[in-house]
Amino acid sequence: MGFEKFCNADETSGFIPPELKMRLEALFALFHYSNVMKPGVTVLKGGTEFIVHSTANRIWLLLFDSPDAEAPAQTIEITERAGNLRRIFIAGAGAGTLYLYKTDAVPEQWLLDPYARAVHFSRGWGERAGIAPIHGGRIRTGKHFPKSVVVDSSFNWRGERRPDTPLAKTIIYEAHLRGFTKNSADPVRGGTYLDFIVKIPYLKELGITAVEFLPVFEFNELEYMFEKGPRAPLLNFWGYSTLGFFAPNSRYASSREPGAAVTEFKTLVKALHRAGIEVFLDVVYNHTAENGFNGPVYSFRNLDEQAYYIIDSAGNYSNWTGTGNTFNCNHPVATQLIVDSLKYWVTEMHVDGFRFDLASIFCRDETGGMLDSPPVIQAIENEPALKNVKLIAEAWDAAGAYQVGSFPGRRFSEWNGRYRDDVRRFWNGNDAVGVLATRLAGSSDLYQPAGNSPLKSINFITAHDGFTLADLVSYSGKHNEANGEGNRDGENNNDSYNFGVEGPANNAGINARRLKQQKNMLASLFLARGVPMLVAGDEFGRTQRGNNNAYCQDNEISWIDWSLAKKNRELLDFTKQLIALRKKYAVLRAGKFYTDRSLKWIAPDGHSIYWDTDRIVGMIAGGKNKLCIIVNNTDLEPRFKLPAGRWKLLLSTEPSAAAPAEQNFTAPLYSVTVLERK
Numbered sequence: 144m145g146f147e148k149f150c151n152a153d154e155t156s157g158f159i160p161p162e163l164k165m166r167l168e169a170l171f172a173l174f175h176y177s178n179v180m181k182p183g184v185t186v187l188k189g190g191t192e193f194i195v196h197s198t199a200n201r202i203w204l205l206l207f208d209s210p211d212a213e214a215p216a217q218t219i220e221i222t223e224r225a226g227n228l229r230r231i232f233i234a235g236a237g238a239g240t241l242y243l244y245k246t247d248a249v250p251e252q253w254l255l256d257p258y259a260r261a262v263h264f265s266r267g268w269g270e271r272a273g274i275a276p277i278h279g280g281r282i283r284t285g286k287h288f289p290k291s292v293v294v295d296s297s298f299n300w301r302g303e304r305r306p307d308t309p310l311a312k313t314i315i316y317e318a319h320l321r322g323f324t325k326n327s328a329d330p331v332r333g334g335t336y337l338d339f340i341v342k343i344p345y346l347k348e349l350g351i352t353a354v355e356f357l358p359v360f361e362f363n364e365l366e367y368m369f370e371k372g373p374r375a376p377l378l379n380f381w382g383y384s385t386l387g388f389f390a391p392n393s394r395y396a397s398s399r400e401p402g403a404a405v406t407e408f409k410t411l412v413k414a415l416h417r418a419g420i421e422v423f424l425d426v427v428y429n430h431t432a433e434n435g436f437n438g439p440v441y442s443f444r445n446l447d448e449q450a451y452y453i454i455d456s457a458g459n460y461s462n463w464t465g466t467g468n469t470f471n472c473n474h475p476v477a478t479q480l481i482v483d484s485l486k487y488w489v490t491e492m493h494v495d496g497f498r499f500d501l502a503s504i505f506c507r508d509e510t511g512g513m514l515d516s517p518p519v520i521q522a523i524e525n526e527p528a529l530k531n532v533k534l535i536a537e538a539w540d541a542a543g544a545y546q547v548g549s550f551p552g553r554r555f556s557e558w559n560g561r562y563r564d565d566v567r568r569f570w571n572g573n574d575a576v577g578v579l580a581t582r583l584a585g586s587s588d589l590y591q592p593a594g595n596s597p598l599k600s601i602n603f604i605t606a607h608d609g610f611t612l613a614d615l616v617s618y619s620g621k622h623n624e625a626n627g628e629g630n631r632d633g634e635n636n637n638d639s640y641n642f643g644v645e646g647p648a649n650n651a652g653i654n655a656r657r658l659k660q661q662k663n664m665l666a667s668l669f670l671a672r673g674v675p676m677l678v679a680g681d682e683f684g685r686t687q688r689g690n691n692n693a694y695c696q697d698n699e700i701s702w703i704d705w706s707l708a709k710k711n712r713e714l715l716d717f718t719k720q721l722i723a724l725r726k727k728y729a730v731l732r733a734g735k736f737y738t739d740r741s742l743k744w745i746a747p748d749g750h751s752i753y754w755d756t757d758r759i760v761g762m763i764a765g766g767k768n769k770l771c772i773i774v775n776n777t778d779l780e781p782r783f784k785l786p787a788g789r790w791k792l793l794l795s796t797e798p799s800a801a802a803p804a805e806q807n808f809t810a811p812l813y814s815v816t817v818l819e820r821k
Contacts, residue, residue, distance in 0.1 A: 180228055181483070183258035183389075184242075184293050191236035191293055195256060196476060197446040198227050199246035205253065206233070207241040210401055211265045213286050215243070227447065227476075238295035239401060243288070248445050252283045255387060255442040257480060259291035260487075262361040262387045263401040268321075268334065268394035269364060269378055269697065280369035281439040289363070289386065289441075294402040296491060303413045305495065306421050308352045310533060310556070310598045310674060311734045314722060315423065316351040317607060318679035319381070319701065320359060320395055326702035335397040336407040340414045349682065350722035353421035353533075355498055357607055358382035359408070360424075361390040363432060366439070367695070373627030377695040381607065383500060384432040384466070386441055388484040391492075405492075412493045421495035423533065424488065428470055428481050429504035429540070435460055435467030450476040453509050463511060463542035464501055472505050472519045481519060486528045496533030498558070503536075503544035506551060513544065520552045535601055548589030556674060559586060559600040566604055566667045567615070567638035569758075570660060570776060577754030579774065580744065583762060585672030587736050596734045600673035604664050605681055608634070610691045612664065612681035615639045616657040617646060622689030625696060633692030646689060658684075659813060662717050662796035663776075666815035669721040670731055670772055679703060682718035684711040713798075720794055724817065730765040737764065747781035747810070759810065761785075771818040775810040783808045788820040 185192045193204055205215035221229040233240075241263065244254040255262060265286050266274070274287050282288050324342060325333040346354065362382040367374045382392065396404035412422050431451075433444050436459070443451040453461040453469045460468045471477045488494040499505070506517045523529060538546040538557045547560050562582045568574040581588055585597030605612050610621075619641045623633045642653045642660075661684065668675050679685070680703045687693050693701045708715055725731050730741075745761040746752045752760060758776040761783050763769055771790070773783060785806040792802040797811035803818060810816060 180225060180230060182228065182480075183483075184256065184260070184291075186237055186293060186295070187232070190232055190234040191240060192230065192232050193221070193242065193256075194228055194230045195221070195244055195258075195446070196227050196450075197229060197244075197246060198449070199248050199446070201247040202229050203245050204231055204233070205243040205245060206236070207243075207290060210241060210263050210290065211286050212241070214284075218245075236293065238293055240293040241290040241401060242293065243290055244442075244446070246445050249440070251278075252440050252445055253288050254440070254445055255289060256291040257387070257442050257446065258389055258483070259387050260294040260296070260389050261292035261393065261402040261405050262289045262390045263292050263393055264289050264363075267399065271365065271368065274365070274368070276369050279437070283440070289361075290401075291387075292401045294405050296405075298406060298409045300409075300413060300493070303416045303493070305416055305493065306352070306419050307495075307531065308419075308421055311732050312352065312726070313421070313533070313674050314350060314352045314725070315355050315601070315674065315676040316346060316349075316353065316679060317355045317357070317425075317603075317676055319357045319607065321697070322380070322701045323679055323703050326699065326704055334395065336391075336395055336404070336411040337397050339411055343414055343418050343420065346420060347418050349719060350726065351420060351677075353423050353496065354415060355423040355425060355496075355676070357425050358385070358427055358500075359392050359395060360385045360426065361387035361392050363439075364394070364697070366432065374695065377627060378697045379695060380697040380701055381694045383427050383694070385427045385430075386432045388428070388480065389487050409492060416493065421533075422493070423496035423498060423535070424494055425498045425500060426485075427500045428472060428484075429499075429501040430464040430466045430468050430470055433468060435462065438467055447476065450474050453507075461509075461511065463504060463507060463540055463544075465541035469504060469507070471509065473508065473514070473517055475518075478519045478522050482522050482526050482529075485523065485532075486526060489532055490528055494532075496535065498535040498537065499555075500537055501540045502538055502550065502555075503540040503546050505536075506544065506546065507540075511542070515551060517551060520555075524552060524554050548586075549593075556599050556601050558606075558676075559589070559602055559673065561589060562586060562600060562602045562671070562673070563604055563606075564638060566664060570663055570667070571638055571640040572758075572776070573638065575755050576752075576757045576760045576774065576776070579667065580754070580760060580762065583667065583671045583772070584742065585736050591736055597672040597736060598674060598734050601676055602668055602671050602673040603676040603678070604668055605678045606676075607678065608692060608694070610637055610639055610689075611678065611685050611687050612661050613657075613684040613686045614689055614691070615664070616660045617641055617644075617648070617686070618689040619645060620689075621691040622646075623692050625690060625700065626692060627695075633690075637691060656813070658711075658714060659796050661714060663813070663815050665718055665721055666794075666796055666817075669725045670815070670817065672731065672733060672736070675725070677718070680707070683708045683715040717794075717796075724794060728765075728770060730770060741765065745783065745785075747783050749784055769820045771820070773808065773810045773814075773816045773818070775812060775814050775816075778812050780809050780812055783810060785818070786820070791819045791821065793817045793819050 206217040208216040221231045223230045321334040324338040364378040391404040391408040536555045538550040565578040569579040590599045743763045762772040790803040795816040797814040
């Protein structure tokens, strides 16, 4: 008996409930994905094969003669079907072919291929000229609707060698590709994959081992254009609004040719790898650019809404992401798309790791309940093509889930939000030294009970969302007025401190304290066990003028001001020293927790340590050649009696710090100092 006949017969008899039937159909589709045919486009001898997943009754392939075409040159119904997979072979079609789909559900709506390797817009980045809404404030068809592109996947990887940096030796640099290169000496250029290559020597000199790019999957930066309100002139700069999970953003390419972004992205990856720098991508699989029911339609909604989105009992999109929709990550069809996407970026684009935005969505079932063993996480971790890839979870979501220390993936590291908060609160004076000591030692409270290592912890003090490091010591409150949301957006609890003046200060004493405070927090980052993540520009005092949610600011607020690298040379040189120190001393980056034999805590003059009230402590770590890290967050200069031996001053956040006199060391006020015993 055929599958559909079996299901229909049993549904009539009442043996299989409709919900179970849907699951079986999805599993049947998944079987075809793995054993019969897979979604996507394949260039074959004599033509191209197009395969798409859809539950629609009828579906058509649309072929276009040019990127700017207002209408398809051909419209061909796809009749071959296996489950919900539809296949058609087009003789003569090859690389460069532009195509879309449409279904009988809404035949006037064009649809992108969810598996498209490239997407093409008929405009450049941010260009609005001639764009007008066609229906309900959204573009359904025409020149300005993006088009899927058949790509030539060939590329000369000769001379490239993947760095395969051990996680324990990894130093992550979070960067926005456009923002990192846009504000350059030549104001006409910048903002492309190829422009980023120019900055690789800087990253190499800094000591970075991995660049983590904010989203480079295809997205529509003009998504606010048809809103009625102050956000309409703004752009989606960050890109957390995915259109295509296989396509690099076409407007980050220097060429306007369809599919050029694929080659240019590969060129960037090859250049980074040749410099020994890995490539991580910040990926967004928790929602799509289609937003809520009133949002635009690009593909998923009209192809198979039930498989791709979580819909509640009232027929509304579940919104646990704060964006209007939640991707149905644990549905077999959606799970397969996520795994296929990751495999593609690893095998074809040579990406080394992924940071998963709002990863707790992976752990939710269709009712919002939290799963102990989510199928999507199991599928990712069990996929052979991903076995050597670094996986990083943002272990929370917008609906209240917070899984730092308990994210279920055995191979996933986690953005350690507890580390960020505790380090900030210690240095702004709101917490005692006990919380900082726990974070410096690798966050054993979060990871050791379950048998995990400090490498589970991605340590960070700032990230793309929130204050920059310079703003963290310059503003007590957010200043997001430019975002057009009445300063209501962005985090209200920043654990920041402005040292008496909000914003820039014309006071040498305040500026000196701010500089030292930035050094103190950077020292806390690079001297802690775990994996450090530095945000681009924090090493030389980049500011966003107090904006802690610059998602829509494609301007000087978000662009890196490279003149600061010269102006704030002391901070930049100090960051380089810290990174070099971390690389030299394995004790700082070991993949195991400290033991009583490898770690000793000391207080000034041998006094007892009061973890809940003290703001001063010494940390002696290592074997025969020991390091001593002394933290002093007071206006006192206490004297430490060090263990016997010859101690050397390696580094201090206080430039005037004096070397130890025999076993005696006076800790400078508000400082971090590193000593070594030979």
